[in-house]
Amino acid sequence: MPADALLPPAREVTARTIQVRPKTEGWQQAKDADGRPLLQFASPKRGKPPVHLADLTAEQRRARLVELGLPAFRAGQLARHYFTRYTSDPAEMTDLPAAGREELVAGLLPELMTEVRRFATDRGDTIKFLWKLHDGALVESVLMRYPGRITLCVSSQAGCGMNCPFCATGQAGLTRNMSAAEIVDQVVRANRVIAEGALGGKKAASGSTGSRTTPERVSNIVFMGMGEPLANYNRLMTALRTMVAPAPEGLGMSARHITVSTVGLVPAIKKLAEEKIPVTFALSLHAPDDHLRDELIPVNSRWKVDEALDAARAYFDATGRRVSIEYALIKDMNDHGWRADLLAEKLNARGHGWVHVNPIPLNPTPGSVWTSSTVEAQQEFVRRLEAAGIPTTIRDTRGKEIDGACGQLAAVEA
Secondary structure, rough: OOOOOOHHHOOOOOOOOOOOOOOOOOOOEEEEEOOEOOOOOOOOOOOOOOOOOHOHHHHHHHHHHHHOOOOOOOOOOOHHHHOOOOOOHHHHHOOOOOOOHHHHHHHOOOOOEEEEEEOOOOOOEEEEEEEEOOOOEEEEEEEEOOEEEEEEEEOOOOOOOOOOOOOOHHHHHHEEEEEHHHOOOOOOHHHHHHOOOOOOOOOOOOOOOOOOOOOOOOOEEOOOOOHHHHHHHHHHHHHHHHHHHOOOOOOOHHHHHHEEEEEEOOHHHHHHHHOOOOOOEEOOOOOOHHHHHHHHOHHHOOOHHHHHHHHHHHHHHHHHHOEEEEEEOOOOOOHHHHHHHHHHHHHHHOOOOOEEEEEEEEOHHHHHHHHOOOHHHHHHHHHHHHHHHEOOOOOOOOOOOHHHOOOOOOOOOO
């Protein structure tokens, strides 16, 4: 790479221009045989989790009951308990025959995750869960109350294979893909916690999270927990279909309240656009130029910035859903004014009204001394984007004090 490859345009070179280069601190980034950051797209082979009701379509559930010599309608009863009453406890399923009830529930609603630890903020409006899966793999999810909505940040993989140097999740690599049911179970378990009154903060009197007659529940899902969702594509899609399926066959959620985020797996973005499930799509960009993004986001070595942005624009064209661009602001690394101008130029070159930018002040991660941008730099970055006509909102991050914010999920048991 030329020595000036990461320098700004000549008009912005000043004595105060500083360019910090990405590097790992406190851990060694895994490299391939050519010395490039190692990317793991395939899940390591491990024992598969037990098949669960949430892994199956409604038709498959009924067929499974018939195979067991039971009436097909029992599948609907099990689904109602799990998806609307948030329980897998046979003692609570008194509408099922007592004889054989425990065996039936154990067979179709096996325990998928064990809660290891729960961390809450002082106000109690954010809870981070550490879960242990059947094979000992650890994952985390974060439950957050906002005015008028309750959001759950879910994981799609145990670990992550994208190897981004500023993200705690990727430091240990990819353990395995999560099953569709393991993904969905995070939502069901969170709904159970909400129903038990464990989520603090001011409750909404009415609205999407609940009302006087409708219990509160998770209203929004963001696939921004552990893992790269689009690297676990088939299970992701099964989970999404279950989330949006009308209750009691699924969770009855709005696809528009579900956000799927990716670092830029272009072929999978194109597939997602063809699924006809209008989820919100978010591209974790973090740099508008390939020179820097190659180091920040190793998958950029496969699909460059322009390819990822073209795929994002195509998603908008196919679904009509405005795309979010996620941009972690890192002091003196990617927060320069000229990069805001370049980002705006690239987005506007693909049209107007199709995109929204969410700058995110970088969160500290274990082993890293990387620092969030100054408030002044954040404001200038936003000012330049807005001046170019790009809708921009600095994202409110939750859970920093419990290592539950963006980039901090590492699933450490000790």
